[in-house]
Amino acid sequence: LKSYKKRYSKKRGLKKLDCYYENKLFNKFLHLYEIAQKIKNEKKRSKYFFFKKYDIVLFLLSLLPVIGLIHPILFGLSHKYPGILGACEESHIETNYYTGLAYMIVSLIIVSVVLFVVIYILLKLIKYQRLKSGRGKMNINQYYHLCKGIF
Numbered sequence: 001l002k003s004y005k006k007r008y009s010k011k012r013g014l015k016k017l018d019c020y021y022e023n024k025l026f027n028k029f030l031h032l033y034e035i036a037q038k039i040k041n042e043k044k045r046s047k048y049f050f051f052k053k054y055d056i057v058l059f060l061l062s063l064l065p066v067i068g069l070i071h072p073i074l075f076g077l078s079h080k081y082p083g084i085l086g087a088c089e090e091s092h093i094e095t096n097y098y099t100g101l102a103y104m105i106v107s108l109i110i111v112s113v114v115l116f117v118v119i120y121i122l123l124k125l126i127k128y129q130r131l132k133s134g135r136g137k138m139n140i141n142q143y144y145h146l147c148k149g150i151f
Helices: 004-010 014-038 043-075 096-133 140-150
Strands: none
Touching: 014 096, 043 096
């Protein structure tokens, strides 16, 4: 964990970016681990601390997919369901199919980004625990037992 400056300078491109964010995540994991060790015996206080510190971040992350619903709420889906501001009254082309498709694409992209971020963080958490325990290469059975101990 301490050799990241040397490791970071050797990387290029996306690997350098991955190493940068991995280092940031590892520092955050270390910080959380130290706090958990300090308030280990006080479960109520530790839950309050974590929710107080990270509740707004988790709340905003969970609301990110709702961004795809803002446009339909403001402008409506069709003449049956007018939005708050209302749609354009002049009918130039048939747009119902395209607007529904656009909302679906935006929602799908946002949900997939959130899902990929969560998966990335979980993978780095497993890597952090593996490095912290001093294990090198592991087979599937050892990974299973490591993950069982983490979660």
